Amino acid sequence: MKKIHYREWGIESPRYWGLLVVLAAIAGIGGLAALYMEHNGHWVTGMNNQIVWGIPHVFAIFLIVAASGALNIAAFGSVFGKKIHKSLGRLSAVLAMALLVGGLLVLVLDLGQPTRLIVAMTTYNFKSIFAWNIYLYAGFLAIVAVYLFTMMERKANKYYPAMGVFAFVWRLILTTGTGSIFGFIVARQGYDAAIMAPMFIIMSFAYGMAFYLLVLMFTFKQDGRPLGTKLLMRLKNLLGIFTAAVFYFVVVYHLTNLYGTENHEYDAFILRDGGIYTSLFWIGWVLLGLLVPMGIVFHPALGKTHGGIIAASLLVLLGGLAAMYVIVIGGQAFPMAIFPDKVIIASGFYDDVNGQPLYYSPSVPEFLLGIGGIAVALAATFVGVRMLKLLPVSLDDEVVDPYHQKS
């Protein structure tokens, strides 16, 4: 394997600044949307006292999950000693941090009292998985930053393998924490399942890889750097395998539900009668988000084209948003079993009268805030690759070691 050289992103200034201006504008609009919601209060959103977490949470959790997954590419290099992945580690670390920051921004800006963030940082209830997550997220940023340093600074190189393992283990715990936000909720039928945590981990593998592939292909193409087929095929195959694994978890989750009578109604809701949630599950999550990308990635011709890989990655990400919508909103919209043996036929507080799902109609500012979070993540990544030596000069086939398995 040839020595890998890294260089800052060298696209011409107008293109670079143009890109940043566009992203900053999208992020700015997201910021204004947050200000508007914060200033007026949440009545300007579609959220209410029945559906308390809305679109901002869909985006925030999606980005946080993807963030931990984006670090996997680096981890494969150091934890599993895959040399082919080592050259990809720097971008992986920066993308992971950027996605996490984007997600956290969205989450924080949707708080009822965002100015009390300092309270959340100083007053803890350690029984709360949210409180653990504050540590897990802050720790992730710090650990990945050090991990990146050990990759980039020759003198710190000796700590690189150890930091890699540490960062990888930390990211697994982090996603377990994110999944457990739902897994620990005993009150709602759709949550309260231990499978939530591992399912979120495998989702993170898929979404992180999809984000990574898109950013890698974009930055290399813009800069005219060679990106060899060998590496791309390996990454897209991983994307396919991760997507298949998500599919497996979705199947197991619902099969388990279908077995236990107490969960029949929830599964009937998601799989058959849930309207928008059913459509998003089957069309958004399963078909477009899992089956079609798998079909593209493993298709003998399509899977080898850049267009095919880009399409598959984009679909995995869109499917991921649909999945989050089904989990976050669908899980809340499904009637709560306050009276398991009775039907509510009238209520003074919009309970699920006659088993009707609870109502939520997302508002535009919520979407703008969520999209703003993605723009922040991308902008931070592009600034990173511009300022730091993150991208290999070439990832051509001859640069990437063809005999890495023997080494």
Place this chain on the structure above:
Amino acid sequence: MSNKVDQNRREFVSVATKTAAATVVAPGVLLHAMAQANLRSEPVTDKVRYGLLIDTTKCADGCSDCVTGCEKENGLDMLVEPEGASAEDWDRQRPRWIRTVKVKDRLTGQLSTLPLMCQHCENPPCADVCPTGASFRRADGIAMVDRHICIGCRYCMMACPYKARSFIHEEVERKPTIAPRGKGCVESCNLCVQRRDNGESTTACQDACKHGAIVFGDLNDPGSEISKALREQNTRQLRADLKLNTGVRYRGI
């Protein structure tokens, strides 16, 4: 002459009355103030555990007096619809601490009407999940929110099995001193905690219920009305499967 006498007599009577009144009332006021000072300066103990017994067989269909009473006591009726909000959306966003629910048994078709509020669990999921500890349970069994450290994340609302909590979706202009509230915090029934701290013995919903369907009291005191009723009657917790040991019990469902 007679006028002058009358004047004197009138003044005498007036002063005497005032003195008598002051002599009689002042110690009472003083004692009351002392009693309150005591209640407020002493920490809440777990010697008492407050709770409610709802007798759904007495609860009348179509009646919502408990809701009205609660909203008046805790200033929920002071909230106004934000300008520009749609009436229907606002109704979904407006806070409720107590609501009436009518349920039908899936098998027998038996109908029941009942008020539903925070169940004041012994192990409240809302307090478990709260990142800052703003959601907490007082030693006397009241589950409530410390609005100084609530960050408005709504995780407690996700975790509550009774959908008993409300988020304040708008700027609040008028609020009672006993129930301060602000935009972006979560709140719910606190068993009229201000009355506990003033040494009163009822809740607003209980006072408002003319059917006698709501009994408030100390579950730890075997002699209290609620404890006696609970001993004699067959009652149940909502979502007993969660083993939360709720402080609110229901009869007749």
